[in-house]
Amino acid sequence: MAQDTRQLNTPAASAEPVVRVRQLSRRFGERIILDRIDLDIRQGEFVALLGHSGSGKSTFLRALAGLDYAVEGDGGIAVPPQLSVVFQDARLLPWKSVLDNVAYGLRGPLPRQRAVDTLREVGLAGRERAWPGDLSGGEQQRVALARALVRSPQLLLADEPFGALDALTRLRMHDLLRRLCRHHQPAVLLVTHDVDEAIHLADRVLVLDHGRLTIDEPVRLPEGKAERLARIAALRGQLLAGLGVRDADDDAGAQAGEAAAAVKKAA
Amino acid sequence: MTADTVTPPLPADDALARPAAPHGTGVRRRSRLGPGDPIAYGYAIGPVLLLLIWTAGSLAGWIDPRTLAPPWVVLQTLAELAQSGRLWDNFETSAWRALQGLFWGVLAGVVLGVVAGLSRLGEYLIDGPVQIKRAIPTLALIPILMLWLGIGESMKITTIALIAMVPIYIQTHDCLRSIDNRYLELSETLGVTKREFIRHVVLPGSLPGFLLGLRFAVTASWLALVVVEQVNSVSGIGYMIELARTYGQTEIIVVGLALYAVLGLGSDWLVRLLQKRVLKWRKTLDN
Numbered sequence: 207m208a209q210d211t212r213q214l215n216t217p218a219a220s221a222e223p224v225v226r227v228r229q230l231s232r233r234f235g236e237r238i239i240l241d242r243i244d245l246d247i248r249q250g251e252f253v254a255l256l257g258h259s260g261s262g263k264s265t266f267l268r269a270l271a272g273l274d275y276a277v278e279g280d281g282g283i284a285v286p287p288q289l290s291v292v293f294q295d296a297r298l299l300p301w302k303s304v305l306d307n308v309a310y311g312l313r314g315p316l317p318r319q320r321a322v323d324t325l326r327e328v329g330l331a332g333r334e335r336a337w338p339g340d341l342s343g344g345e346q347q348r349v350a351l352a353r354a355l356v357r358s359p360q361l362l363l364a365d366e367p368f369g370a371l372d373a374l375t376r377l378r379m380h381d382l383l384r385r386l387c388r389h390h391q392p393a394v395l396l397v398t399h400d401v402d403e404a405i406h407l408a409d410r411v412l413v414l415d416h417g418r419l420t421i422d423e424p425v426r427l428p429e430g431k432a433e434r435l436a437r438i439a440a441l442r443g444q445l446l447a448g449l450g451v452r453d454a455d456d457d458a459g460a461q462a463g464e465a466a467a468a469v470k471k472a473a
Numbered sequence: 474m475t476a477d478t479v480t481p482p483l484p485a486d487d488a489l490a491r492p493a494a495p496h497g498t499g500v501r502r503r504s505r506l507g508p509g510d511p512i513a514y515g516y517a518i519g520p521v522l523l524l525l526i527w528t529a530g531s532l533a534g535w536i537d538p539r540t541l542a543p544p545w546v547v548l549q550t551l552a553e554l555a556q557s558g559r560l561w562d563n564f565e566t567s568a569w570r571a572l573q574g575l576f577w578g579v580l581a582g583v584v585l586g587v588v589a590g591l592s593r594l595g596e597y598l599i600d601g602p603v604q605i606k607r608a609i610p611t612l613a614l615i616p617i618l619m620l621w622l623g624i625g626e627s628m629k630i631t632t633i634a635l636i637a638m639v640p641i642y643i644q645t646h647d648c649l650r651s652i653d654n655r656y657l658e659l660s661e662t663l664g665v666t667k668r669e670f671i672r673h674v675v676l677p678g679s680l681p682g683f684l685l686g687l688r689f690a691v692t693a694s695w696l697a698l699v700v701v702e703q704v705n706s707v708s709g710i711g712y713m714i715e716l717a718r719t720y721g722q723t724e725i726i727v728v729g730l731a732l733y734a735v736l737g738l739g740s741d742w743l744v745r746l747l748q749k750r751v752l753k754w755r756k757t758l759d760n
Contacts, residue, residue, distance in 0.1 A: 271662055291662040297655055301677040301754050310673055311665035337754045357663075 230281030241417035250391040254404035257414035289361040290354035296346035298338035305334035324356040344375035362392045413448040421448040542724035550724040567709040574633025575694040582641025590649035629701040636697040640689035648682020684748045691740040
């Protein structure tokens with residue numbers, strides 16, 4: 207059982223971090239998944255967490271979401287009480303209309319009106335009465351986003367929310383998510399394995415490797431186009447190296463070399 | 474490798490360029506593996522065919538009227554019974570018994586199924602006894618119910634309820650347990666109460682199972698009726714059949730059987746209609 211000290215009061219000053227993780231460890235039996243992790247996330251900060259599949263990035267997110275009751279471990283987690291999770295699958299209740307899915311369990315005044323407004327924000331005005339099964343994958347994920355945002359979360363946890371979408375839909379969803387997060391200013395932790403997605407969306411990128419945060423780097427893209435591209439390329443190289451992957455451009459060169467060698471050998 | 478197994482060469486270009494088999498412009502295409510398009514009143518085809526075979530057999534003399542009265546005699550008897558009021562009285566008694574038994578059976582099945590599905594303790598307490606009940610034939614249960622409850626209406630209704638309860642319990646419980654765990658996780662992150670969770674996830678999620686169970690239960694309640702009405706009864710369709718047997722009146726027996734058939738088919742159709750309305754959200758082979 208996870209023995210966490212969960213502090214449920216929100217820090218008053220916005221300079222204070224809204225998420226505080228101290229010495230967080232999690233293990234499945236003998237295998238250590240998370241090894242004494244420390245992390246602070248400030249209000250409005252968009253953090254992307256990168257890692258291989260099986261690196262423990264989802265375990266980390268589930269620990270923050272309070273969904274890891276069956277996992278052994280210890281450490282301190284302080285998260286704001288208003289937190290929303292967007293899962294990889296849209297996870298809509300198939301027997302409820304789009305609107306009822308967004309309003310499910312929603313507290314406060316005029317829940318349905320707020321749900322309608324948020325659906326408009328994600329570009330689904332007029333689809334309130336549709337069944338989730340009649341929506342495309344991208345639309346379903348937008349409903350899930352609306353369901354998360356209508357609760358005005360101080361922390362938004364997203365576990366590879368675009369992983370199951372096609373490339374074009376994913377790009378559109380990136381823009382939508384960025385706009386919504388700028389507007390609502392929640393702290394965001396986006397778990398992804400896509401380096402470009404992380405650079406494109408986040409203010410800060412983390413790499414989780416063997417249970418430790420090995421890279422913690424602000425994105426800080428400069429204004430000028432050339433400088434911007436250079437910064438993206440440099441960051442990309444750094445992150446891919448941190449993940450133990452060679453950059454695709456280097457890869458292409460290496461592959462060409464190998465191919466040439468193979469041809470030579472055959473001849 | 475022999476020459477027979479060699480992959481055939483690619484077709485020539487002109488074969489690829491040829492238009493494919495004509496796709497009719499106005500023709501509605503259909504799924505190759507689906508059950509096919511629905512036909513209006515298609516459900517009536519099977520029963521009507523049965524009726525035709527019966528009529529033809531009686532006309533041709535293949536069916537001895539002492540074994541099975543021909544349809545026109547049955548219709549005549551039906552008219553006579555209806556005119557004398559005997560039919561309606563018996564029908565009313567039977568329908569009221571089945572309905573009451575079904576009501577208590579459905580109520581008990583749903584409550585027990587949901588309780589056993591939602592809590593471990595409930596399952597440990599309830600599931601065993603229900604499975605035991607399921608293993609005991611109803612006919613074997615009737616003697617003890619007669620000793621406990623007498624031979625009156627309460628014995629009959631209890632028997633019907635006990636029989637109708639089982640499929641409702643099993644289907645509801647099973648469907649409830651197979652609700653995706655991901656919805657539980659989602660509900661926890663949304664901070665909903667147990668009550669909201671039951672109302673918005675558990676009950677609608679187990680509804681398909683409940684409705685399937687209801688189809689079994691409705692038919693089972695009519696079957697149970699037959700059994701209880703032939704034991705110490707002075708009214709009802711079963712009693713009418715039992716009496717006719719004593720006098721060797723096959724046409725009355727057939728009227729009774731046909732009545733049961735119509736009631737069973739009608740109530741099943743009603744439940745199906747309900748199923749279609751309530752489960753609109755489902756994408757299945759059916760729609």
